[in-house]
Amino acid sequence: MKKQLTKKYNKQKKLFVPEKMILTAGSSISKKEISYVLDAVSNGWNEHAFDYLHKFEYAFASYIGVKHALATSGGTGALWLGLATLGIGPGDEVIIPEITYFACSDVVVLLGAKPVFVDVLKDTWCMDPKALKNAITSKTKAIMPVHIYGNPAEMDEIMDIAKKHKLKVVEDACPAIGAEYKNKKPGSFGEFGAFSFQGAKIMVTGVGGMLVTNDDALFEKAVYLNDHGEAKNYRKFWQTSVGYEFEMSNLQAALGLAQLERIDEFVAKKRQIFDWYEKRLRYVDGLSLNFERPGTKSNRWMSSIIMDKDIGIQRDDLREALKKRKIDTRPFFYPISMFPMYTEQNTPIAHHIGLQGINLPSGLQITEKEVDYIAKSVLDVLGVS
Numbered sequence: 397m398k399k400q401l402t403k404k405y406n407k408q409k410k411l412f413v414p415e416k417m418i419l420t421a422g423s424s425i426s427k428k429e430i431s432y433v434l435d436a437v438s439n440g441w442n443e444h445a446f447d448y449l450h451k452f453e454y455a456f457a458s459y460i461g462v463k464h465a466l467a468t469s470g471g472t473g474a475l476w477l478g479l480a481t482l483g484i485g486p487g488d489e490v491i492i493p494e495i496t497y498f499a500c501s502d503v504v505v506l507l508g509a510k511p512v513f514v515d516v517l518k519d520t521w522c523m524d525p526k527a528l529k530n531a532i533t534s535k536t537k538a539i540m541p542v543h544i545y546g547n548p549a550e551m552d553e554i555m556d557i558a559k560k561h562k563l564k565v566v567e568d569a570c571p572a573i574g575a576e577y578k579n580k581k582p583g584s585f586g587e588f589g590a591f592s593f594q595g596a597k598i599m600v601t602g603v604g605g606m607l608v609t610n611d612d613a614l615f616e617k618a619v620y621l622n623d624h625g626e627a628k629n630y631r632k633f634w635q636t637s638v639g640y641e642f643e644m645s646n647l648q649a650a651l652g653l654a655q656l657e658r659i660d661e662f663v664a665k666k667r668q669i670f671d672w673y674e675k676r677l678r679y680v681d682g683l684s685l686n687f688e689r690p691g692t693k694s695n696r697w698m699s700s701i702i703m704d705k706d707i708g709i710q711r712d713d714l715r716e717a718l719k720k721r722k723i724d725t726r727p728f729f730y731p732i733s734m735f736p737m738y739t740e741q742n743t744p745i746a747h748h749i750g751l752q753g754i755n756l757p758s759g760l761q762i763t764e765k766e767v768d769y770i771a772k773s774v775l776d777v778l779g780v781s
C-alpha cells in the first residue's frame with residue numbers, strides 16, 4: 397500500500413529514483429592520488445621509504461597550524477598514544493563526552509584509567525563545559541573533548557577549565573579536519589590532537605590517522621613510545637620502555653598527501669551538501685539539524701537530523717523506511733555509558749541525541765538531485781509532504 401503510494405507520488409512529481417543504495421559516506425579519488433601512490437609503490441623504498449610520510453606529516457602540521465605531526469595507524473592509535481605519552485594510567489580519570497565513538501573510552505580503559513562520561517550541548521552535540529566542570533575530582537588527569545561529526549567543541553571554555561584545574565587535554569578531532577573554532581583548527585588547542593583518515597572520513601588513507609602537538613618534548617616522547625620505546629641514539633635494538641607501533645605506511649601517506657592537497661575542495665563540498673539538506677529540511681517541525689555557533693565553522697562531515705520524540709515515528713522505523721527507498725543512514729553514536737561495561741549516567745541530552753539522531757548520506761560524490769530525493773523521502777515518510 398505504502399509502496400504503491402510512493403510509486404504514484406514518484407510519478408506525479410517525476411521524482412529521480414536511484415538505481416543503487418545511496419551510501420552515508422564516500423571519498424573522492426582523483427588522478428593526483430593515483431599518481432602519488434604509484435610513485436610511492438614504485439620508488440618509495442630504501443632511502444626513499446619515508447619521503448611521503450615526512451611530506452604528509454609536515455603538510456598536515458602546517459595545515460592544522462601546529463609544530464609537530466606524527467602519522468599513525470588510525471585515530472584510535474593517535475588517541476591511545478597521546479594519552480600514553482601524558483602518562484595516563486591506573487587511578488586516573490579522563491573526562492569524555494557521552495556522544496562519541498567508543499575508541500575514546502576504549503583507549504582510556506586499555507591504559508588502566510577510568511573514563512568519566514559527561515553530557516553534551518543540545519546544539520553542537522559536543523561536550524558541555526558545565527557538565528565537565530561538575531565531573532572533575534581529585535583523580536581527574538585529562539579531558540578528551542570530541543569535535544563530533546565535524547562540529548567544533550567549546551574550546552575556550554574547556555581550555556580555561558583545564559588550565560584552572562591543571563588538566564591535560566587530548567582532543568578527538570578525528571572527524572573534524574577543516575573545521576574552525578575562532579580561526580584556529582580543532583586539534584591545535586590541547587596537549588595533543590588526534591585525526592582519522594578512515595574510509596568514511598572527509599579525507600582518507602584507507603585506514604590511518606595523525607597525532608599533532610605544539611610541544612617539542614611531548615612530540616619526542618610520543619615518537620619514542622611509538623618506536624617501541626627503543627633508545628635508538630644509544631644502541632640499535634636497545635629498549636628502555638615498553639612501547640607501541642601505531643605506524644602509517646609510506647604508501648598510505650602518499651594517498652594522504654594528495655587528499656590533503658584537495659582538502660579545501662572536500663570541505664566546500666561537504667558544506668554544500670549540508671546547505672542542500674538545510675534548504676529542504678530546516679522548516680520541518682520536530683527535526684533539528686547540525687548547528688554552527690558564531691565564530692565556528694563545522695566541516696559538515698555528516699549532515700544529520702535529530703527527531704523530536706513526538707514526531708510520530710520511531711527513529712529506527714524512519715531509517716528502515718529510507719532503506720527501502722535505497723537510502724542508507726547511520727544512527728548517532730549511543731551514549732557510551734549505556735554499554736554493559738559501564739554504569740549508565742543521567743545524561744538526558746546525550747540520551748535524546750544518541751537515540752533520536754540520524755546521519756544522512758553525506759558522501760563526497762552525492763548530487764543535489766540525490767539530496768533532493770532523500771529530503772523528499774524523509775518528508776514523505778514523516779507525512780509532511
Ligand SMILES: *Cc1c(COP(=O)(O)O)cnc(C)c1O
Pocket residue numbers: 469470471472473496497499500542543544545568570571591592593594597604605
Ligand atoms: C572516526 C572516529 C574515531 C576513530 O578513528 P579511527 O581512525 O577509525 O581509529 C574516533 N573518534 C571519532 C569521534 C571518530 O569520528
